[in-house]
Amino acid sequence: MGTSYECSAHKLHAGKRLAGPRRVRLLPYLMLALLSCHMSARPHILIVTATLGYRHESIPTAEQVLGHIAEEQGIDVSFARNEEEVRSRLTPSELANVNAVFFVNTTGELPTTAADALITWVRAGGTFVGVHSASDTWHAVPAYIEMLGGEFIGHPPETTATIVVDDPMHTATRALPSTHVLYEEFYYLGSVDLPRLRTLLSLRTRPEPPGDAGYFPLAWEKAFGNGRVLYTALGHREDVWSSPWFRAHMSGAVEWAVHPPSARAKRRAVRH
Numbered sequence: 001m002g003t004s005y006e007c008s009a010h011k012l013h014a015g016k017r018l019a020g021p022r023r024v025r026l027l028p029y030l031m032l033a034l035l036s037c038h039m040s041a042r043p044h045i046l047i048v049t050a051t052l053g054y055r056h057e058s059i060p061t062a063e064q065v066l067g068h069i070a071e072e073q074g075i076d077v078s079f080a081r082n083e084e085e086v087r088s089r090l091t092p093s094e095l096a097n098v099n100a101v102f103f104v105n106t107t108g109e110l111p112t113t114a115a116d117a118l119i120t121w122v123r124a125g126g127t128f129v130g131v132h133s134a135s136d137t138w139h140a141v142p143a144y145i146e147m148l149g150g151e152f153i154g155h156p157p158e159t160t161a162t163i164v165v166d167d168p169m170h171t172a173t174r175a176l177p178s179t180h181v182l183y184e185e186f187y188y189l190g191s192v193d194l195p196r197l198r199t200l201l202s203l204r205t206r207p208e209p210p211g212d213a214g215y216f217p218l219a220w221e222k223a224f225g226n227g228r229v230l231y232t233a234l235g236h237r238e239d240v241w242s243s244p245w246f247r248a249h250m251s252g253a254v255e256w257a258v259h260p261p262s263a264r265a266k267r268r269a270v271r272h
């Protein structure tokens with residue numbers, strides 16, 4: 001994590017020689033200052049773009065767009081771009097230093113030791129964001145599919161469809177218009193347990209002729225143990241990544257990922 005800021009606790013400690021009783025009285029303030037130091041450290045997200053199956057041409061653009069968004073929000077970023085980096089960065093000790101893990105257009109059966117470490121970390125309170133073919137990853141790891149909330153089963157040819165915002169109150173959708181027409185590769189997803197998801201985006205018609213009415217979830221948030229998960233099925237095409245609409249969606253997802261709800265908001269959510 002970045003520690004380029006100057007902590008007030010350090011200044012306090014360095015600037016005063018504390019006598020006995022005074023030291024005791026200052027202790028609570030010192031602890032508060034140390035706490036605020038910890039809280040003001042720059043958040044850190046790990047972006048995984050490794051592929052062992054299909055490799056999307058949009059990955060470099062995706063990395064660039066997410067890098068810019070993180071920079072704007074004062075977030076540090078590191079990447080795991082291949083199998084070796086996945087193996088070395090998705091470990092309990094490395095994950096202890098990140099606020100959120102993003103799987104962006106990953107594919108295939110990445111190392112299972114990494115799956116175990118990631119799933120354990122999210123269950124214990126970590127935050128995971130999956131983008132597009134994150135759902136075409138680790139099909140052989142049922143706990144990963146359960147964590148994500150669904151899995152890729154196929155897609156029709158790229159087409160134009162109208163995306164509906166299901167939940168305009170969510171950080172990842174609040175900047176989006178209520179509907180948006182997009183040319184994209186739209187996924188059909190299986191193993192989707194809708195009652196357990198807070199859906200954010202969907203299609204209301206099948207994205208291929210004759211376009212029958214239906215409900216096709218495209219993005220959601222869900223809980224996994226003590227952790228939080230957000231998935232968006234969009235992000236196939238390079239020009240989607242470059243579009244202001246998708247950038248706003250991703251910017252919201254990044255903001256959501258590094259700002260867990262406060263204990264007060266959680267209590268409110270339980271009451272309702």
Ligand SMILES: [Zn+2]
Binds near residue numbers: 056235236
């Ligand atoms: Zn794709």
